[in-house]
Amino acid sequence: MRRTLIAGNWKMNGSRDSIAALLDGILSGVDEVSAADVAVCAPFVYLSQVAERLQGSVVTWGAQDVSSHANGAFTGEISADMLLEFGCRYAIVGHSERRQYHGETDTVVADKFAAAQVAGLIPILCLGEQLEERESGVTEQVVARQLDAVLDRVGAEALAQGVIAYEPVWAIGTGKTASPEQAQEVHAFIRARVAAKAAAAGEAVRILYGGSMNAGNAAQLLAMADIDGGLIGGASLKADDFLTIARSAAA
Ligand code: PEP
Numbered sequence: 001m002r003r004t005l006i007a008g009n010w011k012m013n014g015s016r017d018s019i020a021a022l023l024d025g026i027l028s029g030v031d032e033v034s035a036a037d038v039a040v041c042a043p044f045v046y047l048s049q050v051a052e053r054l055q056g057s058v059v060t061w062g063a064q065d066v067s068s069h070a071n072g073a074f075t076g077e078i079s080a081d082m083l084l085e086f087g088c089r090y091a092i093v094g095h096s097e098r099r100q101y102h103g104e105t106d107t108v109v110a111d112k113f114a115a116a117q118v119a120g121l122i123p124i125l126c127l128g129e130q131l132e133e134r135e136s137g138v139t140e141q142v143v144a145r146q147l148d149a150v151l152d153r154v155g156a157e158a159l160a161q162g163v164i165a166y167e168p169v170w171a172i173g174t175g176k177t178a179s180p181e182q183a184q185e186v187h188a189f190i191r192a193r194v195a196a197k198a199a200a201a202g203e204a205v206r207i208l209y210g211g212s213m214n215a216g217n218a219a220q221l222l223a224m225a226d227i228d229g230g231l232i233g234g235a236s237l238k239a240d241d242f243l244t245i246a247r248s249a250a251a
Pocket of ligand 1 (some may be wrong): 009011167171172173174175210211212213231232233234235
């Protein structure tokens with residue numbers, strides 16, 4: 001049985017004050033959310049504030065990126081061990097904005113996944129096709145390439161200890177959501193590809209959907225057989241919307 005995970009990706013948004021208010025809002029309603037694990041992924045500089053405020057609550061937290069290196073002369077990088085020292089649970093790797101604007105290749109993403117996992121974090125591996133790729137019918141090839149880079153690097157069993165987020169790039173921050181059927185089709189494809197390597201790993205791996213998921217469309221997406229939660233950008237910045245999405249997991 002895969003437990004639903006609703007994870008917020010705040011991206012490069014917030015200030016000490018707005019984050020304090022957002023966390024207060026989430027904490028005021030999260031006790032009613034029993035059907036899902038709830039997590040927030042904050043900008044690095046606010047992680048200790050987030051850790052302190054969430055201590056003792058059911059809400060866990062993660063980083064939006066992590067270095068593929070353990071330590072050393074990598075100016076500006078943050079290692080998995082540094083994150084763990086503060087109580088971090090998750091690290092997003094391979095978000096499309098990192099692939100697109102920071103040149104992260106499939107190999108770099110696989111290295112980050114492995115580094116996060118070896119240190120004890122749960123990596124959230126983002127995959128997804130661009131609009132032109134969907135329109136030219138190569139969605140499965142793109143997703144397979146991104147997935148295989150990690151499968152080949154760590155193996156199916158280790159992959160299944162992490163989390164996958166299918167995020168069609170054309171749906172991120174655009175207000176354009178994949179239909180539940182479109183998303184389900186790709187989620188089933190991803191699961192089958194992991195299962196082809198190890199059946200139990202395919203069954204166990206949590207696959208989140210991300211791309212303009214909001215309070216209005218979450219229930220339908222989360223009702224699909226292979227959608228095990230959501231990675232939420234814009235809508236995770238409003239406590240009420242984020243909690244509504246988390247509550248939709250039980251609908
Ligand atoms: C994301 O950044 O991972 C995301 C899914 O963003 P949004 O929900 O805003 O589309």
